[in-house]
Amino acid sequence: MNNSQETEVKNENKSGFPPTGGAGVERGSEARLRRAARHAWWAAWFIRFCGLFWRVRIEDPEGRLASPNPWILVLWHNRVLATPLAYRKWFSHRRGVVLTSPSGDGEVLARTVAAFGMGAVRGSSSRRGARALRELTGVLKEGRDVIITPDGPRGPRYQVAPGVVALAAMTGVEVLPIDIEIRGYFELGSWDRFRVPWPWGMITLRMREPINVPRKVDEAARDAYCKAIGDALQGDANAP
DSSP: OOHHHHHHHHHHHTSOOOOOSOOSOOOOOHHHHHHHHHHHHHHHHHHHHHHTTOEEEEEOTTOGGGSSSOOEEEOOGGGOTTHHHHHHHHOTTSOEEEEEOSSHHHHHHHHHHHTTTOEEEEOOTTTTHHHHHHHHHHHHHTTOEEEEOTTTTTOOTTOOOTHHHHHHHHHOOOEEEEEEEEEEEEEOSSTTOOEEEEEEEEEEEEEOOOBOOOSOOOHHHHHHHHHHHHHHHOTTTTOO
């Protein structure tokens, strides 16, 4: 590894995004990409089909998502399933980009959200974190939202990684926590106990108070902002 590569890796590991275990964006073989495309097609089909029956409610009394300004939208990793559908259906005037890992699962997620008209930036702290921060900064400057699961992609569950605070500090864009409550769901055996709403489930997306992060944040303040974001997302997070 040459000096420039060493510098890039060091910068990536300072990004604050949670590790994924991947080593950059996994282009993979044609067979792997075709498999990811199939999985994404089925995921998008499942979301659209269940969306015919899900009862989705948006609580945004201040009309924050009616604002023309971009947001850094954050939500827990195990509540994301209905989000692309809700974003496309109720906020079609907005343009959003999702941060996904550079792993195979991240490829499936990127292709799934693309089916709902959303973009994706691939990154993790293992190699692409600093580059992902730069790309997300450009997205926000273009007036598009950035959507982040701050405890993903590997956890720990319900623990906010500092990458979202770093992005807010760099850009001056406010963090808008979306507290998602699901009534009527089953859980997968994944690290986050991913919640899949039953077709008759009730899904409520609550826009919490925005969090404004100053440009200069020391370690103690960073941890405090991470806690504030986690508290805003808490909802029924500790429910069994």
